[in-house]
Amino acid sequence: MEFVVFGILTGCALLLATVGFSMIRRIEGFLNVAHGQMLTVGAYTAYVLNANLGWNIVPAGVGAVIATSIIGWLVARLIFFPVRRAGPVMLVITSVGAAYIVHGVVEAIFGVRVKQFQMPPMRAFRFGDMPVAAPDQIAMVVVAALSALFLHLLLTRTETGKAIRAMANDFDLARIRGVNTSRLTNYVWLIASGLGGLAGVMLGLIGRIYTDMGWDNIMIVMIVAILGGLGSIYGVMGAAIFIGLATSLSVMVLPAQYSQSIAFLLIILVLLIRPQGIFREV
């Protein structure tokens, strides 16, 4: 049972991280390796607010999300926008460089020591005799679900969201039809980085905060993105929960160190059978 809970929690964090990754992939057309570092930035900002300034974890989390979205946008502004005309491959390589810069800054400030949030101890809700999930775990699932719902409503119900989808489908056409592409691109970077920051805070709550968390998670984020169909925002939501559960449940059958290999085998299988991803592109 705790594996299922853990799997769902990991899946929720993955979902938030990958949705942002996918949005950037759709709008900018490249795989942003530096997106993983937004998780690190989010987790560490929340840590500063929580442990150093003594804030409660909820406002600390909100502050971290806002800070991360601004940092993510600044990184894009300073590093990615000038390289755009060099093409998507160069952007991918640049994003690796950007990831190193962000990672280096975080490590230079905080050092390599593992950190943890200051949290009051919490008792798990019980179902009969079995402990099911602690309140903070339930809150995390709710937050993730609300964020996904918010994103869904934003993309389907508002002018801005419709314009973003139009841009994702055909950038030039959207521009000709009077969509303010440069402003919306800024929105996308802000939203995607913020979601990444939130995912980082959640991962910090589930486990620990360490400087390599961005590097460790970007691979699994990419795998989720492939599984969900590159660029399909709804596909990755399902794929994230699936991968979270699959890697977590596989621990029952195989030693923990193989969970990455299982994810790897899954993407090879997906490439062989359905290279366009499991879900229809929306």
Added chain:
Amino acid sequence: MPGWLLFLSGVVALAGIYAVLTLALNLHFGYGGLINFGIVAFFAIGGYTYTILTMPPPGLGEAYRFGFGFPWWLAFPAAGTVAAVFALVIGLPTLRVRGEYLLIVTFAFAEVVRSSLTNEAWLTNGARGFYSVVQPFRDLMDGQTYQVFLAVLILAVLAICYLVARFVGTAPFGRTLRAVRENEDVALSVSKDVYSFRLRAFVLGSIIAGLAGAMYVWYMTIAVPAIFAAEVTFAVWIALVIGGTGSNRGAILGAFVLLGAQQAVKFIQAPAEMAAVISSIQLMLEGLLLVVILRFRPMGLLPEQSPPPPRERKQPEAERLQKAEGI
């Protein structure tokens, strides 16, 4: 033997190994357009293959089961061969789909290889790894002379790899590969088997990467998972971008510039407790260097040049027609 010569030969040896690896990546990405983000996997496979084949059988208390005690000249080509087999297995399913998928698959593959090196102790001796790896011609000279000799040996292998890469690049194979990179549909329309060309380039590059891995364990004299971290991949990418993608000479220049800069950072005097900060700053500077190069010299220091067109063997058409008509 003067100290500077020893230091220099150390730098040259390491830069030479990275240059070979960059040539391999240039074959993948520069010529073939294959985005290999896990070149360290083939590097590691080569290094470990060499080590396991040359290690003496395990003594008591060792975790590994196999040590074959082969001589180095047998294990060195085997390193390339095993890397080729893995490249074939990875390439067969993934090279049919387009670029980004290969990026993710190779990236993930490198991670799987690295974690296997740590976890499969029966084969790799786990995180402890192997020590005192067999070096070629080690018995013939003393330690200091050997440092210089190893640098020369690595440069010789680099020269051979460069000649091979240059030959491949100008041969019909390399020209077709570049055509596939530039425009797949056009290459298809003149009935080139795009998939087969990509696969061959991928395997050939991986062989070179595997050989570089074997040289890397010569140089390090140890084989532990930590020396095959993902940083290697990105260092090689940075070297290739600095030098100029698609240019073999650029690849070598880029590797030497990057490694030279890395070693120069070591001269910065800093207290020991700052070591972790210094190493993260070093990575940060590498990232910065890459961003700056891409921003201001996107083609690299030595940009790719189209090879000269193949020599005309037949007389020009018009001349021949004129002769035939007796004008």
